[in-house]
Amino acid sequence: MKVLKTNRIAVIIFLLFVLSSTSCLKDNLDFDKMTTTEWTPEFAVPLVFASLSVYDIITEDTSELFVIDQNTGQVALAYSGSLISFDIRDIIQLPDLNFEYLFNLSSQEISDFVNNGAITKSESYTYDISAQTDLKIETLVIEEGILELEITSDIQHSGELIVSIPGMERNNVPFEVTIPLDYNGSQISVTESVDLSNYTIEMNSGTQGNNEIGIQYVFSAEYEGQPITVADLIRIDHTFEKLEFLKIFGDIGEHTLLEQEDTINIDFFDNNQAGFFDLVSPYVQLSIANSFGLPIDIEIQTFQTRNFYTGEETDVFFTNFSNPFGLNAPAFNEVGETAFTNLNIDDQNSNLGSLLHSAPQQLIYRLFAVSNPGSATSPVDLPNFITNESQFRVDTEIILPLEGLAYGFVLRDTLDFSFGEQIDEVDSMALRIVIDNGFPFNANMQVYFADENFVVMDSVFSSSGEIILSGETDSDGIVIAPKRKITDIEFSRQRIDNMTNASHVIIESGMKTTNALDGETVKILDEYTINVNLGLFLAGKVNL
Structure with missing residues (x-):
């Protein structure tokens, strides 16, 4: 299934905490107006409530999230690329x-x-x-x-x-x-x-x-x-x-019509550094629009995934898929029209599922196409025809229905950071995070404060324990009730100084789907949400 970006949730929690704590402190306490003796106030302030949908958490700029099962609301991710045949005037x-x-x-x-x-x-x-x-x-x-x-x-x-x-x-x-x-x-x-x-x-x-x-x-x-x-x-x-x-x-004869490589970025996994990812039914769809009036064979010369962090490259192996394969073409009386060929690469005709186990960041494929190959898939059919606008276009789409399991994921991200406010009057503060999770995954998290040389000075959590608990699932892997987790974080004066002096924050999170190690699969539905509540407690001294 699609792995939810727990580091995105971490960023949201962290930024809401920082922005809210500084602004609330500034808005509620105007120290310039207090001119008498020292005062030691304590404040408990509800800060922020955020409700994040599946579209907030998953969707990336280069992907499309859509409902693939209208009955259940199950969603899928799609990443796409395309290749276009050479300009016919360069060939003929x-x-x-x-x-x-x-x-x-x-x-x-x-x-x-x-x-x-x-x-x-x-x-x-x-x-x-x-x-x-x-x-x-x-x-x-x-x-x-x-x-x-x-x-x-x-x-x-x-x-x-x-x-x-x-x-x-x-x-x-x-x-x-x-x-x-x-x-x-x-x-x-x-x-x-x-x-x-x-x-x-x-x-x-x-x-x-x-x-x-x-x-x-x-x-x-x-x-x-x-x-x-x-x-x-x-x-x-x-x-x-x-x-x-x-x-x-x-x-028209035998001519090379296409010999190109394309890379589809699966940027959802950009920050993932480890883990195992197993989908129930991923597939790659090849949609080809062809206006050449002649037989064409396309050969998939390269089809592999690549993981930047591990260096792992996994090649596809076809088991029940014709490679090369022939294209449908317009008939002799259909000059100027377009014929379509649609093919799927999936677990039934390849090892596609295993290509995604390492949560790769790229799919690389290379296609070679030839006219009139005289092959079993594309025998010569005369007469041919071409026009000055003849071409074929291969649209490639990776479809990832969000059903499956994942575990061992380590997501890491680094952000430039400036606290932006001096809060010398605060002796200590505590943050309460209340998360009601309607997604079928557990997550732990840690946020490190680092100086300009990326030397870690402190961290938000005392340990990397789970701060997000999986929602309760039924036998179909669908969440039937959210699960609440309350986490309290205390900041002493020294820890506050470490935070205000930091130049970077390093966010690490790990996640797994519900009972993933037992082989249980889950589904992501479009109705899922995760609710985050932040509350802040402040204690300090103010010279009045």
Whole structure:
């Protein structure tokens, strides 16, 4: 079960005692107004009443406390972390695509050109981009990019070249560009740049079904009397450059999508230096949201807890848990949607319970994810798809239902301290602490006063006895009645001086749940409270 922070209660008790004793003394006794003889008064002053709920005692900044069983009100703690896959644009990058096509006229075509005074010639070619990318693209939706066409012509006649790509469309209009070829007495050289934003290219119409771009060329010219031979060439250089994709359909291939480590701080145990902690049913929940349209395996490469004080690191051992495991993915007709995978790691498929026995301060886990692994858990499923926003996110949550047992805990904390008031008139004082505990744990406590070098000068309690007694529990480990403990503490003048001269207080507390050494488990409910009453008795001399 979740261990209550008894050092937090100690801090509250101690600070209430210090603040209340000094302020009450100042508020009730105005020594400047008493100007006659010596007076030896005694005062008994009720100081503070504090009622602390389970939320006051347990909740930390990085945790969530929630009711996990609505029937009983049993609560649980949750600590969370997350990992996000690499940016898809860092994983999948479209290369610049470069093609060259040479175009000329045959002897017969030249003869017809001269005799007819004009010519129109069409040719087409299918380019395979497989040598320029590891992807096998069936369809590419371009977010942005440029097609640069560089044409040089040795034909000494003016005309035009129409370049069209039937499989590339924007708004249902196929790509086509007409480039004038004007002869001015020297070799024709023309450059044409075309914005490819929002074009869709189908690359699956060829024999191999992917990575093929079919381009058509139509050359036309008017005969102008200059000589022409079969050696006169039209050279067409194509460069698809600065390509960014919106969507890709096809075989994306095997890529590392994630290789990262995350640390979840279980800061509830930050001050714990020893002890044993056993939960009935802890679990870690992995919630994964995935928008990649392809098979993905995730492998848990590291999963361990770490205790700073003992140096103990405990690794998880899976017994009935697939590692690696496959992710659910959106179907081919669900582009832009998200599929979810939820997995639990618990005592049924791992040694998770033993990872928490030492009350560790951290859970460290490292995940590795790969696309299209071709494994039994994630066989290749084609075609894949990705978008420029594809990612998966792994949210990891440690859920600690507060049912179990704990013993041998030693909690230690150090605070800077200044008493802030001089109470020379007080010869002695006594503090009465009355605690009505509705939680199922016992606790002892000690508060040490130390100087600026952390040398202990005194302590609050004469011994580290129990000042908190466990509430009475039933057979289900639920508290059915609170238990009261009254503790009286006396401070002589010397002890008061030690306290007022202190620069630090060191708070130590130990705790155990009810009958923990007998193996009895208890539950923490949201209705539990612990009530603390402080009373102060003062005796001294006052010069009137």
